[in-house]
Amino acid sequence: KDRRLDFHLDKDAHLRVPVLLVGSGDSAELFIRDIARTDSNYRVVGIVSDTTARVGRNIHGVEIMGTIDQISAVVEKLANMGVKPQRLIVTLERFQSIKMKELFETADSLGMNIARLPSLSDFRNDLPHEMKVKPIDVEDLLGRPQTALDKARVKRLISGKRLLITGAGGSIGRELVRQVSSLEPDHITLVDSSEYNLFCVDMELANQHADLSRQALLGDVRDRIRIKSIFVDQRPDIVFHAAALKHVPLVEANILEGISTNIFGTINVADAARSCNVSTFIQISTDKAVNPTSVMGVSKRVAEQYCQALELEHSGKDDTNFITVRFGNVLGSTGSVVELFRKQLSDGGPLTVTHPDMTRYFMTTREAVELVLQAAALGIEEGGLNGRIFVLDMGEPVRIMDLARQMIRLADFIPDEDIKIVITGIRPGEKLFEEVLHGSEAPVQSNQEGILIASPRTVTLKEVESDLEELRGALTTENLTGVFDLLYKLVPEYKPNNTEAPQSEVV
Incomplete structure (x- = not known):
């Protein structure tokens, strides 16, 4: 079953999917403003911030209820209020992949799925007509903190x-x-x-x-x-x-x-x-x-x-x-x-x-x-x-x-x-x-x-050229045994796990 269909059913029933926003910056503010003026599938029930300084404030009437590391407690509080969020939406533009993986695991443990907003910088000078939520890519989870490029x-x-x-x-x-x-x-x-x-x-x-x-x-x-x-x-x-x-x-x-x-x-x-x-x-x-x-x-x-x-x-x-x-x-x-x-x-x-x-x-x-x-x-x-x-x-x-x-x-x-x-x-x-x-x-x-x-093992140009000429000859005549013998000689650590490959007698 495609669970995304549930969103459309909710929409037809004049319901909105309750979501918790991660991040309390410009993107969060724009998203809340956007869903207020459009026929959106979502309603924001709370916000968690990446800093403690903003906790207790609100954005367009939506409370910033805690920090990112307090998501579990915030979700529990919202559940007790009868508005448990079904989805986390990441609004932060720069969010390290390691933290994204932790967030993914937190959401999974709480029975929630996770999505993110597009980066505002993607729109250059023009703000989007609609802030569309997009799924988290696996690259968001597997990438590492980017090394600063010189x-x-x-x-x-x-x-x-x-x-x-x-x-x-x-x-x-x-x-x-x-x-x-x-x-x-x-x-x-x-x-x-x-x-x-x-x-x-x-x-x-x-x-x-x-x-x-x-x-x-x-x-x-x-x-x-x-x-x-x-x-x-x-x-x-x-x-x-x-x-x-x-x-x-x-x-x-x-x-x-x-x-x-x-x-x-x-x-x-x-x-x-x-x-x-x-x-x-x-x-x-x-x-x-x-x-x-x-x-x-x-x-x-x-x-x-x-x-x-x-x-x-x-x-x-x-x-x-x-x-x-x-x-x-x-x-x-x-x-x-x-x-x-x-x-x-x-x-x-x-x-x-x-x-x-x-x-x-x-x-x-x-x-x-x-x-x-x-x-x-x-x-x-x-x-x-x-x-x-x-x-x-x-x-x-x-x-x-x-x-x-x-x-x-x-x-x-x-x-x-x-x-x-x-x-x-x-x-x-x-x-x-x-x-x-x-x-x-x-x-x-x-x-x-x-x-x-x-510093891998090296060979001289003269040595490697001699072996490569032999390899070229074996390749030309399609002499598979000769090809493998020369590969074993050139790379002694080569140990094929394919049982069909000829085994070397080179020690």
Whole structure:
């Protein structure tokens, strides 16, 4: 049953859903004024404030009854008055995700659902005709307090530079385009193998920054000649390499394609950057490269190794700086578990979880890209990383079963009653839990909050090139056993959980 229908029934019966507002600022005042002049579904029965100073006052006759940490007592008092609120509505514009999660849990324990008002800043200079309540997104719960971005440092990196972004139409690539386009680059080259994704990101950039010089180019990173031609023609100063095949089960089912894209695609882009005197090359990597159990993970670790080896060859100020940034899952990205759960919820369930104890690290797309840019600027200022890589601080891992239950409750349903959760079993290549760092990497805190510096095992360019040439030969002849033997050699910690993968005899 869709409980949202109850609101319409209440409205038809000339009743209003009693709500408790969280926050006593301008948004709360505007909302109360708005529902008084419109045919609203709501009536505000009380307010809780984020400060004690306003407790005891009222807004348009509605009492500020306590502070946010007194919600349970306020709800009990209102219940005794016969007007127990059915919903919490957050009116605060800046509300930390950790506090939002606590508020969500409080509301759940009191049998209430939770929603929020849009930010007044979303409306720029025009106030809305109607203050529409919107649901709390799972991103509101899983995000962390945002690290303050050093915009001046990042702008020094981007301003006046010619940029090239591979995988520009993907989740990370598109967010990179959004953020760097506001930092006054001289030119942006968008590269993607998907015509549709490239069209979408190009149109978005044209709409947001019509005067910014740009070029949208179709190109597959596996095509060495095409990539080199793009670099010669576009002459980028900075390259963000975000193109990759990232879905673990799909790459397990398409092993040669995954290796061709993630390893040799990276090599093609890195070599083109080096030969065209690109100043800085930033590689987007993944926590799945740590103690990999999947082809996707091991392919990204080999790509890391190649860029590390190139960085170790770095000998002068005119050489390319190679910077690798590693992080975990991005909320809401294409094919992510959050997107899957949303689709399953819209279909009425069930939600599918591969293992009850499965955990993952999560970060919002915006936060991930901000820290990538921060790490890139930091890497240039460091003046050479000597094979070290940047690792974004992902906070605490999230249990996927808890995420599923939270998303069900956010949709106003009851887990296991309205929407079932089905355990489907771990898929090929999947880990029960992810690791952002290898046990031997000895991370140290950088001088930028939210960014760690790790020191993974390195190999020389000569060593890795020899193994990669053998890997290329095995790939060309589709010699799967030879491919896996070389992956085991390149990444000894690779331990596939797919029983169909040939097992290594390399110790």
